[in-house]
Amino acid sequence: MNYKLFITTFFIIVCGNFITAQTNSININALLNDNKKELKIEQKIVFHNSSDTILNRIFLHNWANSFSNNETPLAKRFIEDYRSDFYFSKQKNKGFSKINQITVNDSFTTYKIVKNHPDIIEIKLSQPLNPNDHITISAVYTVKVPSASFTGFGKTKTGYHLRYWYLTPAVYKNEWQLMSNLNMDDLYANIADFTIQINTPKKYYLESNLYKYVTEENNTKHFYLLGKKQKDIIIDLDTLKKYKSFKTKNIEIKTDFFDTKIDYQKTTEIIKKEVDFIQDYLGRYPYKQLFIDRNSVEKNLLHNIYSLPKWLKPFPENFRWEMSFFKAMLIKYIDDALLVNKRTDYWLNDGILTFLMIEYVNKYYPDLTILGKYSNYWPIKGYTIAKLKQNDKYPFVYLFSSRNFYDQSLTTPADSLSNFNRKIVSKYKAGLGFKYLQDYIGEDALKKTFKSFYYKNKLKLTDSKQFLNTLNKNTDKNLTWFKTNYIDTNKKLDYKITKITRNKDSIEVTIKNKKKTIAPIGLYGVKDKKIKFKKWIDRIDSTKTIKIPRGDFDRVAINYERLYPEYNLLNNYKKIDNKLINKPLQLRLYKDIQDPYYSQVFYKPVVGYNLYDGIILGVNFNNQPILARNFKYSITPNYSFKSKQVTGSYLFTYNQYINSNIYKIDYSIGGNYYHYAPNLGYTSFIPSVTIEFNRKSLRDLDKKYLTSRLVFINKEVNDSVTATDHDKYNILNFRYTYSNPGVIRGLKYAINTEFGNSFTKFSTDIRYLKRITPNKRFSIRLFGGFFINNKSKSNYFSFGLNRGSDYLFEQNLFGRSENSGLFSQQYVIADGGFKSNFKNSFANETILSVNTSIGIWKWVEFYNDGAMLKNHNENPHFFYENGIRLNFIPQAFEFYLPIYTNNGFEFNNNYFSKIKFIITTDVGRIYNYIRRGLF
Known part of the structure; x- marks a missing residue:
């Protein structure tokens, strides 16, 4: 049979009347150039004006061009997400869309790229487009396919996984709904009737969410695709056959997201169970085939942040895959049918998704805990966290964010949400909102609302307002609070x-x-x-x-x-x-979920070390469960084996969260007792107030603090020594700190003032970092300080060329009084920031220094420092040094190897003693380094 006749017959049989009134149509003829990784495309769009407005221009989303350079909204989004892979990628791995021509009703027309949005095209119409009329837009263009490593879509190792690869008409709803690609997979598009022809090399197989017919000619395959009332066409071209089909009563599921350890029959049974469950709440899927691709499923892996490692096998057989696939199916089921602007009105789809996942677990796994079988193991089973069911994770994770005031209202635009909120917290809050309503208005009323709304709005442009109208019709209770006091705000219920x-x-x-x-x-x-x-x-x-x-x-x-x-x-x-004692006391090792039936005290062993106390063993007592509390205390009594004395520390903190330009105010009182020299201890007492200012948005990495503290220090001295002004003193300290640790450019500075009994001083510390390549970076630190007055008779409070005397006792030093030996080689970035030791390295009047470092290879850097020190009644002294920096983990694990200083070349028999190192025991610093870009 002639293939053109066959295709025509095929289209008619499968789709019936193809051209539907008021439905856009898109016809694409594409040729894949495998060598250049390009698609040559001829596209025709029949656009219907289904609004009540006369249109003088049309907008097309051209998301293929969002990969064109490092200045696009997508490229900037990657930087915000603390990703540098796209920024440093080679041009051949990026992508673009090159428009050759655009015509409207077969006449050439003028068009332009929207300013600051290179992935949106504006077409000015020569004749206005009246309501219910249509025009035909034709375009000839080339798409360079980017690497799939950036978004999961693009050129893969064995083929092409394509999404948002063609021109898509923007939606006009009250106004043009325009959005650039931000790697959120949320393009707002109306349905259209598609006919697509793609010609590829013979080695490729094609899978998509459209009906398919294929012919072969010489070394070329001709794929013909057709779909009625579709959107978001995903195409997988691959040299491997990866997809399987699973048939249920009403839907065929086509996917490459299956578990090879689960046989076909069992997989089909699970999928049938899931489809039946969804249809019971929503109704039938609008298409006969549901396409689920692995890349779309696995893009957002943070949903498993609360799960135990897979190798522990804590859950019933097939549970992980079943829930992952159920979530993937729900996303497609809902998003394909309900045409909601997920950039501004995402909470509706996300809420239905999360609610149905909760209900599914309630029905099939009601007793399964978040720790699975390990909830019954000793000693875990005694903890409150072991009793949490799978569905308890939703309020728990939401409260984790809410208690830190990191949550955002559900009407916050999706592109303004933090990654943690967009991927997890906001979805959970929306789903919990429906769970809230279910109990308040009744299960039948909510279920009736879901079904009615889904049926009436399937494959139509809709929004959450229409859903709320449907909801109000199905209950006689006043639900105004749900929108104003739950959806529209991040105000807390308490x-x-x-x-x-x-x-x-x-x-x-x-x-x-x-x-x-x-x-x-x-x-x-x-x-x-x-x-x-x-x-x-x-x-x-x-x-x-x-x-x-x-x-x-x-x-x-x-x-x-x-x-x-x-x-x-x-x-x-x-x-x-x-009773007076409403809650009995409960002791818990390490941490647990807060239990409202008990007053909980947590304890944990503490191991430390310094040269003068030796090995330090102790117990920390605190009231800090996994979820943050406003009032916190931490008391740590220790026994130091070398000094044979009881040492320790304490800290009481109250966090006051403020809804203004100030994020929170921390009020604290703390202190400690340890040894600063052999057989000599020190006591500190430090009341402080820290104001943390709000960021412009939770997507910003910058943080601003203003700290005021009064530091009381009392140092023990030998009986034969007379105490001086640097043995017992108090200092009033004000410090403003700004930090923006960008993935490409980072800036941090601090302004510091100190008022002591015998001096007043001012200093500033400015640090800038620029990454040159993925493995090379340049950093510069400027430090300047001067005394307003200085009556001190020693250099104890003077500026130091290197770490100084640390009279505030804020540096984590193993041997703070050592001038020789291994512990004197511990380096802390302070004052002048020098690594080498010099005579006359203190300044009692003024200091200026610059520290630079530039990457050579991976974690190997070259450092170069210069400084000027000025003392009373003396001429300035100048210092310089350079060497090699081994920067394994910044400010956590580093080594400095000097080469040349004022003293000449540093290579001699005592070279090892000149090497400086940074080794931190502060786990929090390492954690903060890893987590950047999450909250």
């Missing part, structure tokens, strides 16, 4: 039981709204952790007393089932008998 009054046949419960966010709350009567009574309470704006009947319960609780995320659960419980 209710507290303040008082219980027992009467003969009733109980009066007084509830206080601590955060003034009004929403319904559940009030429970509980006995032996079983619910005996439940009642929903509406509109508590400040304080309200509720009268409930006496019953078979001994404890009253708010939000006992944790149906909605609440800021603080510890104040939600109260015993009816009003």
